[in-house]
Amino acid sequence: xxxxxxxxxxxxxxxxxxxxxxxxxxxxxxxxxxxxxxxxxxxxxxxxxxxxxxxxxxxxxxxxxxxxxxxxxxxxxxxxxxxxxxxxxxxxxxxxxxxxxxxxxxxxxxxxxxxxxxxxxxxxxxxxxxxxxxxxxxxxxxxxxxxxxxxxxxxxxxxxxxxxxxxxxxxxxxxxxxxxxxxxxxxxxxxxxxxxxxxxxxxxxxxxxxxxxxxxxxxxxxxxxxxxxxxxxxxxxxxxxxxxxxxxxxxxxxxxxxxxxxxxxxxxxxxxxxxxxxxxxxxxxxxxxxxxxxxxxxxxxxxxxxxxxxxxxxxxxxxxxxxxxxxxxxxxxxxxxxxxxxxxxxxxxxxxxxxxxxxxxxxxxxxxxxxxxxxxxxxxxxxxxxxxxxxxxxxxxxxxxxxxxxxxxxxxxxxxxxxxxxxxxxxxxxxxxxxxxxxxxxxxxxxxxxxxxxxxxxxxxxxxxxxxxxxxxxxxxxxxxxxxxxxxxxxxxxxxxxxxxxxxxxxxxxxxxxxxxxxxxxxxxxxxxxxxxxxxxxxxxxxxxxxxxxxxxxxxxxxxxxxxxxxxxxxxxxxxxxxxxxxxxxxxxxxxxxxxxxxxxxxxxxxxxxxxxxxxxxxxxxxxxxxxxxxxxxxxxxxxxxxxxxxxxxxxx
Numbered sequence: 001x002x003x004x005x006x007x008x009x010x011x012x013x014x015x016x017x018x019x020x021x022x023x024x025x026x027x028x029x030x031x032x033x034x035x036x037x038x039x040x041x042x043x044x045x046x047x048x049x050x051x052x053x054x055x056x057x058x059x060x061x062x063x064x065x066x067x068x069x070x071x072x073x074x075x076x077x078x079x080x081x082x083x084x085x086x087x088x089x090x091x092x093x094x095x096x097x098x099x100x101x102x103x104x105x106x107x108x109x110x111x112x113x114x115x116x117x118x119x120x121x122x123x124x125x126x127x128x129x130x131x132x133x134x135x136x137x138x139x140x141x142x143x144x145x146x147x148x149x150x151x152x153x154x155x156x157x158x159x160x161x162x163x164x165x166x167x168x169x170x171x172x173x174x175x176x177x178x179x180x181x182x183x184x185x186x187x188x189x190x191x192x193x194x195x196x197x198x199x200x201x202x203x204x205x206x207x208x209x210x211x212x213x214x215x216x217x218x219x220x221x222x223x224x225x226x227x228x229x230x231x232x233x234x235x236x237x238x239x240x241x242x243x244x245x246x247x248x249x250x251x252x253x254x255x256x257x258x259x260x261x262x263x264x265x266x267x268x269x270x271x272x273x274x275x276x277x278x279x280x281x282x283x284x285x286x287x288x289x290x291x292x293x294x295x296x297x298x299x300x301x302x303x304x305x306x307x308x309x310x311x312x313x314x315x316x317x318x319x320x321x322x323x324x325x326x327x328x329x330x331x332x333x334x335x336x337x338x339x340x341x342x343x344x345x346x347x348x349x350x351x352x353x354x355x356x357x358x359x360x361x362x363x364x365x366x367x368x369x370x371x372x373x374x375x376x377x378x379x380x381x382x383x384x385x386x387x388x389x390x391x392x393x394x395x396x397x398x399x400x401x402x403x404x405x406x407x408x409x410x411x412x413x414x415x416x417x418x419x420x421x422x423x424x425x426x427x428x429x430x431x432x433x434x435x436x437x438x439x440x441x442x443x444x445x446x447x448x449x450x451x452x453x454x455x456x457x458x459x460x461x462x463x464x465x466x467x468x469x470x471x472x473x474x475x476x477x478x479x480x481x482x483x484x485x486x487x488x489x490x491x492x493x494x495x496x497x498x499x500x501x502x503x504x505x506x507x508x509x510x511x512x513x514x515x516x517x518x519x520x521x522x523x524x525x526x527x528x529x530x531x532x533x534x535x536x537x538x539x540x541x542x543x544x545x546x547x548x549x550x551x552x553x554x555x556x557x558x559x560x561x562x563x564x565x566x567x568x569x570x571x572x573x574x575x576x577x578x579x580x581x582x583x584x585x586x587x588x589x590x591x592x593x594x595x596x597x598x599x600x601x602x603x604x605x606x607x608x609x610x611x612x613x614x615x616x617x618x619x620x621x622x623x624x625x626x627x628x629x630x631x632x633x634x635x636x637x638x639x640x641x642x643x644x645x646x647x648x649x650x651x652x653x
Contacts, residue, residue, distance in 0.1 A: 050109035060098040062210035081184045085191040086203035087345045089242025092187035107160035115163040125149040157181040169193040192343035205239035218248035229258035238359040304337040310383030313365035315415035322353040392435040428462035446640040449484040456480035498523040517546035521561040533572045540565040596634025598641040612651040620651035
């Protein structure tokens with residue numbers, strides 16, 4: 001090539017890239033040489049207004065508080081690195097793109113890197129170097145370009161780097177250690193591990209109206225009825241931006257109304273959750289695929305994480321007690337697995353140990369997909385069985401009235417109800433019926449008779465199918481239905497059903513059995529309300545005598561019948577007998593259940609009415625006031641018994 005000269009003995013001149021060269025008596029061998037352009041020897045220079053931000057910022061809706069938080073954190077001294085953490089599909093990337101696009105006038109360059117792996121991060125940094133010095137793109141290897149970008153960033157200020165979808169803090173820690181200038185915004189599903197590296201923010205789902213606006217950006221010009229369906233749809237999707245955008249894109253493309261999409265979502269959840277969208281808040285990934293990638297990593301290290309997520313899918317989404325999960329494996333193993341799920345934003349772990357999970361994560365985890373190793377049909381069914389077994393074993397068996405039982409049921413009921421909503425009655429087992437029955441008696445005792453009756457009816461259907469129409473447990477659930485009817489005022493239907501139960505128990509178990517005597521006692525209470533006071537007294541006296549003989553005089557069931565007999569004596573005008581019986585019951589309940597148990601307090605309330613009836617008004621008023629104080633002290637102001645007292649007409653002196 002003209003103009004290329006070599007000087008010196010055995011020297012070599014080259015005008016371009018060369019392969020293998022050997023010179024001289026003492027061999028100098030060059031396997032490969034690259035001719036660098038002059039730009040390689042000059043320092044890198046960033047062009048003006050160098051911006052690389054994806055267009056997803058155009059889909060942005062709301063998030064004013066989050067934008068302000070980012071402004072404040074980056075403006076605060078020492079906060080150079082901020083991490084936005086959250087569930088896949090919650091809109092982390094969209095928020096980052098929006099904030100970065102608003103700051104292009106304050107920073108140069110503004111550079112976006114998809115940093116899911118270390119290889120992705122290196123490629124993004126190399127691309128930054130190439131954008132500064134395009135002549136080097138096909139000349140230097142990626143490693144050299146990456147190093148040039150890092151050196152430039154380390155030596156300059158005023159730039160903004162967005163590292164999107166970082167998998168692990170450890171993947172970016174070496175880079176953060178070298179870059180002591182500029183600003184770095186990170187998006188990640190990892191919510192733990194950022195201490196000392198970044199100021200982190202957990203991104204929640206948008207407000208309901210913001211989700212509706214996101215939908216109407218994609219599907220505009222909807223009428224009032226459709227807008228009502230949009231709000232219901234967004235709530236069903238838990239306001240998750242990826243899912244809302246996915247639904248809106250589908251509706252726009254297929255001319256499907258929001259109401260029709262809701263119906264399809266109920267019928268074909270698997271297909272819809274697997275459907276990717278071209279321009280979504282999580283890079284166009286489908287809802288199910290977004291979380292599968294995270295669970296691949298978690299389950300490989302700890303298979304219990306997948307089991308726990310599938311079990312959580314069958315319960316209520318909010319504040320699941322950790323002690324329920326600790327029935328699945330050792331407490332230490334469960335805490336470690338839940339911690340890993342929380343660290344990758346698959347669940348939220350509260351300070352008291354309770355766990356919350358997004359309802360759409362639950363919906364996906366309940367939907368079988370044989371192509372997904374975490375959602376095989378047999379694994380989902382095994383998780384459903386585990387979820388039911390766990391609830392049934394945690395449900396109190398010793399009654400529903402005490403403050404301890406009330407606390408347990410208050411925790412369990414939302415999860416029992418959600419489980420029942422997501423399961424088919426035809427698959428109910430004897431264990432399902434036992435859970436239904438116990439929960440329904442609790443609801444009935446605390447005046448939720450509508451829900452209690454429905455659950456008793458489902459328990460009856462299950463027990464009749466599994467155990468038989470004449471089984472005593474089937475009869476017990478029928479009694480529950482009858483008692484609900486009595487509370488709701490349908491006394492004749494209640495008496496008719498209870499009489500059938502008594503006759504059934506007499507035939508199947510025999511006339512002198514505790515179950516039979518208890519059924520007679522319950523029938524007598526309803527009978528009393530129909531006006532046959534003497535008949536009710538006679539039936540209760542017979543039931544009490546049988547229970548005292550079979551269970552003993554201080555058994556809890558015996559005391560219930562004795563208390564009801566005292567009330568029947570009062571209504572029949574036999575006040576002295578009523579007082580004697582209620583005072584005896586109070587003493588025995590106090591010894592058996594304690595002074596603060598609702599059944600003990602009920603005995604005291606029965607005596608208040610008796611004192612008032614015999615003209616001891618001042619005694620009745622004083623005792624009623626003490627009952628109120630003791631109910632607040634022992635049970636708390638939100639216990640159903642305490643709330644009931646506010647609706648009781650107080651005695652007068």
